Amino acid sequence: NAGVTQTPKFRILKIGQSMTLQCTQDMNHNYMYWYRQDPGMGLKLIYYSVGAGITDKGEVPNGYNVSRSTTEDFPLRLELAAPSQTSVYFCASSYLGRQNSPLHFGNGTRLTVT
């Protein structure tokens, strides 16, 4: 099993450019998440999804958009890149039953906006 796969691994954007960070999982997990991690900091929740067609804001959603058209895929869209969005982005998934279940993380996308 591949688990959670993120692409690309690295990207450099100019201010104002847009891009989509891809995330796919093959574990049939219903929950998916996007976190960002700034250097030396913890993970901040950007958006999450409890199933196909359903998304909700996390702690830091401004400047980002998501969609969840299938169970497997949860892309993160940056429309107008800003230097403040320079970060490492992690996608994660979990299967939620009665209690929170462990998050499975992808390897991350390192984004630099200059």
Next chain:
Amino acid sequence: GQQVMQIPQYQHVQEGEDFTTYCNSSTTLSNIQWYKQRPGGHPVFLIQLVKSGEVKKQKRLTFQFGEAKKNSSLHITATQTTDVGTYFCAVAKSGSSNTGKLIFGQGTTLQVKP
């Protein structure tokens, strides 16, 4: 909103010394998860605590959940260089165990001198 404080932010120990990190919440938690992130890597799930006063062990790691379910600790006995990394707690607010909205602490970065 949900806040979780993790202390200390950094800890340098000599190999063989013990290490403890603490996670404190402003609200009662339904459960708490602990993750480890190696340098340059992604967070990896270690354990989940659910019950008040719960204690779980994984080899040299001991995890505790407070009686009031507002705090937790991770203790490593006789650290080794393989323990190097950042340890995060992640929480969901009490009564929201099924939302999947996990909030991460800032993390404690452990350095071990051989």
